[in-house]
Amino acid sequence: MDTPTRTSDETTAEVRDRHRRHARELIRDEELRLYIDGQWVDSDSGKRIEVVDPTTGGRLASASAANAADIERAVTAAWRGFETWGDVGPGERQRTLQRIADRVESNLERFARLDVLDNGKPITEAREDVELVVDHFRYFSGVLRTLEGRTVPTGDDQHVETIREPYGVVGGIIPWNFPLLMAAWKLAPALAAGNAVVLKPAEETPLSIVEFIHTVGDLLPDGSLNMVTGYGPEAGQALVQHDRVRKIAFTGAVETAKGVMKDAADTITDVTLELGGKNPIVVFPDADIETAVEVATDAMFYNCGECCCAGTRLFVHEDVYDRFVSAFVASAESLTIGDPLLESTDLGPEVTNTQRARTEHYITLAEEAGAEILTGGTGTERSPNGGRRNDSRPDDGKRDSRPDDGEGYFVEPTVISDIPHETRVVQEEVFGPVEVLFEWSDYEEMVRQANDVDFGLAAGVVTNDLNAAHRAARDIEAGNIWVNHHNAFPAGQPFGGYKQSGIGRETARETLEAYTQTKTINFNLETSGESWSQ
Ligand code: NAD
Numbered sequence: 008m009d010t011p012t013r014t015s016d017e018t019t020a021e022v023r024d025r026h027r028r029h030a031r032e033l034i035r036d037e038e039l040r041l042y043i044d045g046q047w048v049d050s051d052s053g054k055r056i057e058v059v060d061p062t063t064g065g066r067l068a069s070a071s072a073a074n075a076a077d078i079e080r081a082v083t084a085a086w087r088g089f090e091t092w093g094d095v096g097p098g099e100r101q102r103t104l105q106r107i108a109d110r111v112e113s114n115l116e117r118f119a120r121l122d123v124l125d126n127g128k129p130i131t132e133a134r135e136d137v138e139l140v141v142d143h144f145r146y147f148s149g150v151l152r153t154l155e156g157r158t159v160p161t162g163d164d165q166h167v168e169t170i171r172e173p174y175g176v177v178g179g180i181i182p183w184n185f186p187l188l189m190a191a192w193k194l195a196p197a198l199a200a201g202n203a204v205v206l207k208p209a210e211e212t213p214l215s216i217v218e219f220i221h222t223v224g225d226l227l228p229d230g231s232l233n234m235v236t237g238y239g240p241e242a243g244q245a246l247v248q249h250d251r252v253r254k255i256a257f258t259g260a261v262e263t264a265k266g267v268m269k270d271a272a273d274t275i276t277d278v279t280l281e282l283g284g285k286n287p288i289v290v291f292p293d294a295d296i297e298t299a300v301e302v303a304t305d306a307m308f309y310n311c312g313e314c315c316c317a318g319t320r321l322f323v324h325e326d327v328y329d330r331f332v333s334a335f336v337a338s339a340e341s342l343t344i345g346d347p348l349l350e351s352t353d354l355g356p357e358v359t360n361t362q363r364a365r366t367e368h369y370i371t372l373a374e375e376a377g378a379e380i381l382t383g384g385t386g387t388e389r390s391p392n393g394g395r396r397n398d399s400r401p402d403d404g405k406r407d408s409r410p411d412d413g414e415g416y417f418v419e420p421t422v423i424s425d426i427p428h429e430t431r432v433v434q435e436e437v438f439g440p441v442e443v444l445f446e447w448s449d450y451e452e453m454v455r456q457a458n459d460v461d462f463g464l465a466a467g468v469v470t471n472d473l474n475a476a477h478r479a480a481r482d483i484e485a486g487n488i489w490v491n492h493h494n495a496f497p498a499g500q501p502f503g504g505y506k507q508s509g510i511g512r513e514t515a516r517e518t519l520e521a522y523t524q525t526k527t528i529n530f531n532l533e534t535s536g537e538s539w540s541q
Contacts, residue, residue: 022346026063026124029348033121035221039070039213039236041077042220044084045229051076056210056236061127061356062346064414070213073237075245081205081233082249085176088230089203093173095228097152104148104199107223112141114222120348121215122186127355127416128310129347139496140191143514146498147199150516154200154523166530171523173201174253174277178246180239180267182259183209183358184313184438190216192281192513193256194232200522203231205252207243210236211358239263250274254522257281260436261461261507279511279521281315282504283436284464287457288318288493289447289479291470292326296334298491299327299469303442304338306467306493308420311354312440313362315508316465318493320433321444322453328446332424336382339420339442356416357439363416366439373423373432373443383421383440428456436462454482463505467493486512 039058040047050071058068073081095103111118118140119133128136159167179193190206197204208216213236220234235242239259247255247270257267258281271278288306290299306318323331347355357363367385374380424444426433433443447453457466465487468479480488486504489495496502501515511521 017346017349023063023065025346025348026060026065029120029124030060030065030067033117033124033218034068034214035218037068039068039217041071041073041081041236042217042224042232042234043077043081043230044087044233045224048080050074050237051080056238058125058211058213059359060124061358061416062124062348064360064416067124068214070210070217070236072210073207073235073242073245075241077235077237078205078242078245078249081235082176082246082251084230085203085205085233086230086251088228088232089173089175091228092198092203092231093175093201095201097154100151100199100201101148103226104144104151104195106226108141108144108148110222110226111137111144111219114218115141118187118215118218121218122212123347123355125212125214126183126186126358127347128313129352129355131350131352132310133347136185136188139498140187142498143188143191143195146514147195147519150499150519151199153516154519156525159527161529164531164533166532168528168530170526170528171200171520172526173523175202176252177202177204177254177256177522178249178252179204179206180243180246180255180257180259181206181208183212184310184315186212187215187219189258190219192258196513196518197256197522198227198231200519202254202522203233205233205235205246207235207237207246210238243267244270247271247276248273252276254278256522264509277521279513280509281502281511281513282464282507282509283438283462284315284317284485284504284508285320285434285436285460285462286316286318286465286467286485287320287322287483288467289453289457289469289483290321290323290327290331291468291472291475291479292324293472293475294324294327294469295471296327296330299323299331300334300338302467302469302491302493303335304342306489307442308339308342308354308440309494311357311418312366312420313358313438314494315436316487316494317438318465318467319437319442320457320460321442322447322457323444325446325448332381332444335444336422339382339422342420344417344419354417354420354440357418358416360416362438363418366418366437366441369432369435369437369439369441370421370423373426373430373441376426376430376432378423378426378430378432378443381422381424381444383419428459434460454479458482458484461507464508465489465504
């Protein structure tokens with residue numbers, strides 16, 4: 008990551024104007040509707056959800072709030088869609104997924120900017136998300152051709168074979184942190200395997216998903232892809248509880264997932280769960296400090312810390328601790344906070360005011376627990392245009408590009424040390440730019456602490472010692488270990504969590520299988536054919 012200046016010369020009004028202009032150009036219709044059976048339709052209740060730009064606090068659009076009646080319509084349509092799509096052969100499914108990838112790729116900038124408006128993520132990161140969306144549709148278009156059954160040797164009198172069949176109708180429920188990418192993680196494998204889908208985006212971030220359907224909807228048979236915006240406890244829960252949905256693929260918070268599992272239990276519905284993390288990054292004594300700082304900065308502050316894989320617990324060996332910490336704090340302070348539509352911005356706002364308040368609450372808890380706040384924190388004062396600025400930093404006289412406080416949901420990159428491992432800010436997922444530091448000397452004790460959380464999604468290891476990297480990768484309880492980098496998600500690499508971070512794996516070949524069920528066919532060879540030969 009380069010080290011751009013922290014502030015920009017823009018005024019708040021200029022930022023607002025840019026966002027209004029983008030919203031006018033990119034959003035087709037400010038009144039978003041549901042997509043059921045190949046049609047854009049109004050919701051049963053007529054209720055709407057306001058869609059807000061987290062950078063400015065301004066209104067972007069409103070989305071239909073679906074209820075159980077809308078879910079019923081969508082599931083019925085999906086079964087009709089499955090009658091067609093489920094019969095489409097693998098060659099044609101492959102071509103369709105490739106065309107979807109091509110169209111997304113041709114509109115990459117549009118999708119990226121919509122996610123910036125809706126989520127507040129920096130444009131440079133939003134483009135990477137859309138590139139991954141394209142990669143995922145291409146990957147599953149290829150790997151679907153490998154979906155095969157097998158024959159099982161059982162002796163002379165029987166012939167046993169298996170085939171893999173789609174579930175039929177799958178429900179996908181996704182969070183707001185990577186809006187279009189999370190949709191692609193559900194849609195690409197589900198459609199590749201021949202299922203019809205009812206997708207429920209997060210209530211906060213429907214824009215890029217609605218645009219995706221406008222862009223590719225005509226490539227799929229009516230009813231095979233349905234999209235219902237709505238609140239989780241209403242639309243989401245109705246989807247999970249529906250007795251004709253055969254699989255639920257959920258990404259979101261652990262507490263929500265517990266409810267999803269319980270609801271799915273009533274109909275014995277298969278679930279895939281991709282949940283949160285409290286991920287350790289381990290810096291070994293031999294690590295190159297510059298590399299370690301780069302890895303740790305990316306691991307923590309990518310997507311403004313609103314990333315399930317964020318490296319939020321940083322374990323640094325005592326031999327390099329002091330050098331590392333001063334360089335890491337300097338790196339956090341060098342990040343440009345501001346308008347996420349600008350190429351130079353590293354950190355945009357949190358997605359909602361609620362999320363900002365939640366992050367600040369955790370910082371306050373750390374302060375109350377006697378932690379040292381090395382940078383950031385809630386002790387900030389307003390910058391000249393109303394943005395929040397850490398009062399310990401010199402004011403260079405420039406204005407920053409954050410809009411008035413109370414309108415944009417910005418949080419300072421925060422680094423905390425001297426706090427016991429059992430405290431809440433260390434144990435719970437904050438989902439904002441808050442890093443907690445630990446110094447280690449004894450390897451076994453460091454591993455014990457690294458594993459001493461309920462989560463097990465991801466971890467990072469920074470070292471040039473191959474044996475140390477291998478050993479730590481094996482000892483840390485997590486589904487994904489990155490060595491000397493972080494947040495790499497190439498399609499084909501299985502992604503998922505240990506412990507309470509989830510069940511199942513996404514983005515890989517086994518994901519495709521998870522959207523199918525195995526049918527075993529056993530032939531009795533003793534009797535077969537007797538009737539024909541007479
Ligand atoms: P959330 O659990 O609040 O919401 C996720 C989705 O579930 C939303 O669409 C929401 O409307 C829906 N929902 C809410 N209540 C529901 C219910 N009772 N029944 C059915 N659906 C319901 O999570 P969030 O705040 O949107 O997202 C942040 C969380 O997502 C974090 O915990 C993060 O770690 C996790 N996440 C995990 C991964 C991963 O792959 N492991 C990826 C991204 C985000």
